[in-house]
Amino acid sequence: MVFQIVSKHELCDYYDLNQNPGITLKIPIREDKFAFLDDTKISQQLISFQNEEQLHVTFYLPQMHCSSCLYLLENLYRINPGVVSSKVNFTRKEVEIVLIKKATSLRKVAETLAGIGYEPYISLSDLRNKRPGLDQQMVYQIGVAGFCFGNIMLMSFPEYLGIDTSEEGMLQLFRWANLFLAIPVFLYSALPFYKASWKSLKHKYLNIDAPIALAIIITFIRSVIEVLEGTGGGYFDSMTGIVFFMLAGRILQDKTYRQLSFERDYTSYFPVAVAVLKEGKQVPTALPDIRVNDTLLIHQEELIPADGILVKGKAFIDYSFVTGESMPVLKEMGEIVYAGGKQTEGNIELLVVKEVAQSYLTKLWNREEFQEKATPKKYSFVHALSRYFTYIVFLIAAITAAYWWREDLSKLWPAVTSIFIIACPCALLLSNTFTNGNILTILARNQFFLRNAETIESIAGVNHLVFDKTGTLTAPGEQEVAFIGKDLSTEEQQLISSLANQSTHPLSKAIVHWLRPDNYLQVENKLEKVGAGIEGIVQGKRIRMGSIAFVKQSTQDSIAAGTQVHVEIENVYLGFFKFGNQYRNEIPGLIKLLMSEYKISVLSGDNPTERETLEQLTDHSSTLLFNQQPEDKLLYIKSLQQKGDKVMMIGDGLNDAGALKQADVGVALSEQSNNFTPSSDAIIEAKKLVKLNQFIQLCKKNRGIVMASFVLSIVYNVIGLYFAVQGNLSPLIAAILMPSSSISILLLTFGSSNLAARQLRL
Amino acid sequence: MSVIFILLAVSISVAAFFLIAFIWGVKSGQFEDDFSPASRILFEDKKTSSPHKQ
Numbered sequence: 001m002v003f004q005i006v007s008k009h010e011l012c013d014y015y016d017l018n019q020n021p022g023i024t025l026k027i028p029i030r031e032d033k034f035a036f037l038d039d040t041k042i043s044q045q046l047i048s049f050q051n052e053e054q055l056h057v058t059f060y061l062p063q064m065h066c067s068s069c070l071y072l073l074e075n076l077y078r079i080n081p082g083v084v085s086s087k088v089n090f091t092r093k094e095v096e097i098v099l100i101k102k103a104t105s106l107r108k109v110a111e112t113l114a115g116i117g118y119e120p121y122i123s124l125s126d127l128r129n130k131r132p133g134l135d136q137q138m139v140y141q142i143g144v145a146g147f148c149f150g151n152i153m154l155m156s157f158p159e160y161l162g163i164d165t166s167e168e169g170m171l172q173l174f175r176w177a178n179l180f181l182a183i184p185v186f187l188y189s190a191l192p193f194y195k196a197s198w199k200s201l202k203h204k205y206l207n208i209d210a211p212i213a214l215a216i217i218i219t220f221i222r223s224v225i226e227v228l229e230g231t232g233g234g235y236f237d238s239m240t241g242i243v244f245f246m247l248a249g250r251i252l253q254d255k256t257y258r259q260l261s262f263e264r265d266y267t268s269y270f271p272v273a274v275a276v277l278k279e280g281k282q283v284p285t286a287l288p289d290i291r292v293n294d295t296l297l298i299h300q301e302e303l304i305p306a307d308g309i310l311v312k313g314k315a316f317i318d319y320s321f322v323t324g325e326s327m328p329v330l331k332e333m334g335e336i337v338y339a340g341g342k343q344t345e346g347n348i349e350l351l352v353v354k355e356v357a358q359s360y361l362t363k364l365w366n367r368e369e370f371q372e373k374a375t376p377k378k379y380s381f382v383h384a385l386s387r388y389f390t391y392i393v394f395l396i397a398a399i400t401a402a403y404w405w406r407e408d409l410s411k412l413w414p415a416v417t418s419i420f421i422i423a424c425p426c427a428l429l430l431s432n433t434f435t436n437g438n439i440l441t442i443l444a445r446n447q448f449f450l451r452n453a454e455t456i457e458s459i460a461g462v463n464h465l466v467f468d469k470t471g472t473l474t475a476p477g478e479q480e481v482a483f484i485g486k487d488l489s490t491e492e493q494q495l496i497s498s499l500a501n502q503s504t505h506p507l508s509k510a511i512v513h514w515l516r517p518d519n520y521l522q523v524e525n526k527l528e529k530v531g532a533g534i535e536g537i538v539q540g541k542r543i544r545m546g547s548i549a550f551v552k553q554s555t556q557d558s559i560a561a562g563t564q565v566h567v568e569i570e571n572v573y574l575g576f577f578k579f580g581n582q583y584r585n586e587i588p589g590l591i592k593l594l595m596s597e598y599k600i601s602v603l604s605g606d607n608p609t610e611r612e613t614l615e616q617l618t619d620h621s622s623t624l625l626f627n628q629q630p631e632d633k634l635l636y637i638k639s640l641q642q643k644g645d646k647v648m649m650i651g652d653g654l655n656d657a658g659a660l661k662q663a664d665v666g667v668a669l670s671e672q673s674n675n676f677t678p679s680s681d682a683i684i685e686a687k688k689l690v691k692l693n694q695f696i697q698l699c700k701k702n703r704g705i706v707m708a709s710f711v712l713s714i715v716y717n718v719i720g721l722y723f724a725v726q727g728n729l730s731p732l733i734a735a736i737l738m739p740s741s742s743i744s745i746l747l748l749t750f751g752s753s754n755l756a757a758r759q760l761r762l
Numbered sequence: 763m764s765v766i767f768i769l770l771a772v773s774i775s776v777a778a779f780f781l782i783a784f785i786w787g788v789k790s791g792q793f794e795d796d797f798s799p800a801s802r803i804l805f806e807d808k809k810t811s812s813p814h815k816q
Contacts, residue, residue: 090798139793
């Protein structure tokens with residue numbers, strides 16, 4: 001984390017760096033960090049193309065953030081002459097590199113990138129599957145539909161306005177041209193609707209696409225017959241228009257956030273390979289090939305991929321990925337270290353006791369529930385609504401057919417077909433997709449990203465909110481610091497913070513952050529002992545700070561080493577710093593607000609020392625559970641669901657991943673949207689958590705807006721049906737009804753969803 | 763009125779040209795990334811004959 005921030009600040013200077021050749025600002029990286037890229041078995045999965053000379057590879061660089069980054073990365077060939085070209089895709093934060101095999105290697109390029117501050121992020125899941133992109137097929141389809149729709153409208157004008165009988169031949173020409181233009185729409189652009197309805201019929205569930213596909217087919221057939229018989233121009237304009245609008249709605253709704261991933265499992269957190277010690281040599285080994293009894297060498301800042309026993313070194317492990325708690329935990333030799341933590345100081349050696357897939361943390365993912373989607377697929381209320389709608393349309397069609405069968409057989413076909421043309425639930429689909437799309441956009445603008453449109457409805461139905469405490473209600477990195485002991489003078493404060501500033505340890509950083517000194521003094525004879533403490537001479541005074549064992553120079557080890565920092569100046573013991581949780585500022589207000597409407601639970605992986613604070617926060621009316629293992633959290637959500645509650649889980653770390661997946665809506669909290677979040681239905685920026693109530697309110701409005709525009713569309717339908725049942729739906733009426741209903745629905749959905757958002761101050 | 767035939771052919775071919783241009787644009791990834799090309803044009807292209815020395 002710290003590395004990321006530091007490097008980010010330095011990065012913008014790189015622009016200057018490149019204009020002043022000669023000055024280098026290299027970030028040191030461990031020598032063989034990318035050694036695994038020399039292993040052909042691993043690198044093979046990364047390379048997109050290679051021949052005798054060249055090699056194409058795409059790296060994901062999460063640190064990329066400004067136009068200077070772009071400049072630097074695209075000028076990579078100056079830094080590493082073996083690079084032929086590098087092309088950045090900023091939205092995906094990817095760089096596509098072409099390199100000459102003879103001059104450089106994959107490993108060297110990765111090292112170059114890491115050296116300039118853009119460490120490529122290579123993970124197991126990246127190797128296995130490519131990230132999904134924009135649905136290009138649908139974009140082509142809408143392009144074709146737009147082209148045909150525009151031209152057909154143009155050529156239908158003679159039809160609308162009437163044409164001189166002497167120009168009858170020309171009218172026929174226009175009709176035939178329309179027919180040919182409509183074919184690509186019918187056969188290509190409308191494909192998504194055919195596919196969706198076929199799928200729904202196979203599952204014996206009538207969704208909204210089925211009546212729409214039916215309407216498209218009937219309209220096309222009837223229009224073709226009219227043109228062939230020369231009796232009329234058909235309804236090609238309406239058909240192509242509606243296909244165009246409906247595709248536009250679909251695209252808006254399915255817009256994805258390419259910079260985010262909602263599908264991460266544990267493999268994205270883990271490195272691709274790790275160094276295994278074999279007869280004193282380091283062998284880079286891919287994670288799945290790690291076996292029990294292998295000895296792993298874990299370097300500083302590396303993730304621990306498998307459960308193991310510490311055999312060498314002192315582990316100081318940051319479990320923030322797992323628990324959300326950034327305070328490192330000290331482990332001694334012989335202790336078991338669980339996978340998922342990050343070693344923060346020095347190198348350690350681990351003897352593997354469980355393979356990666358069997359590890360305590362990863363086992364959670366291999367639970368049966370997760371093999372498929374935990375909850376059965378939910379269908380939107382729109383489908384149910386459209387079903388009723390379809391039944392009514394069929395009823396009207398049947399009555400009309402019966403009537404005309406007795407009265408005038410020649411009118412049976414035109415009357416019944418016009419009913420299907422007019423009364424397709426296109427308007428419902430339009431209002432639904434456009435409202436969803438707009439709400440997704442509004443929420444995304446407020447940094448609340450939803451996985452898909454169905455999540456809107458799931459959020460609207462929620463009645464129980466479950467919060468994770470560590471990292472969600474409390475802010476990671478923001479520790480409440482207190483000094484217990486003698487009152488510190490300004491001079492002492494300055495001495496302490498000057499020394500603490502020399503260390504990258506999170507506790508030292510927290511102390512510096514808390515003391516806020518005006519300036520730092522020169523530190524001499526600095527000595528940092530990993531996992532124990534730091535000492536140095538500031539202004540001639542010897543200062544020692546760290547664990548009790550370090551400061552008092554005794555051999556006994558304190559259990560609370562991780563949360564206390566003791567201070568001694570010139571052999572005089574002053575006292576110790578204590579660290580506690582700091583709740584995010586806006587949390588108390590938010591909880592009060594939410595409590596009036598929802599049931600609230602708080603789960604915590606920590607011990608119950610915070611119980612009192614939390615009880616005050618929730619007015620003693622919520623369920624508070626402590627010492628919750630990842631599995632306990634999942635089971636708690638499950639028990640709530642069995643009671644009939646619709647649960648929204650808000651959590652951050654990997655330890656919440658199971659619960660997030662089990663919940664009806666899993667919301668992952670992210671400190672920066674490019675951060676790694678466990679797989680979830682929604683990702684919320686931590687700063688925006690305060691708006692959670694408004695977000696839920698907006699999602700609830702969604703249904704109302706869809707219903708309102710549906711009512712409006714029914715009005716149009718009734719007008720259309722009035723003409724249709726009589727068997728005289730003229731192309732002109734259809735041509736006016738279709739666009740005006742579509743456009744007024746678009747205006748209504750956009751207007752009312754934006755209005756709702758404004759009322760909620762989003 | 764036979765001029766209409768020519769106009770018809772012209773208008774359709776112009777529209778078809780734009781359709782092809784659109785499809786080409788999507789295919790070549792012009793809509794994939796809307797940030798980098800916009801910034802890329804602002805960077806000066808320094809022609810360095812000798813390789814950049816580190």
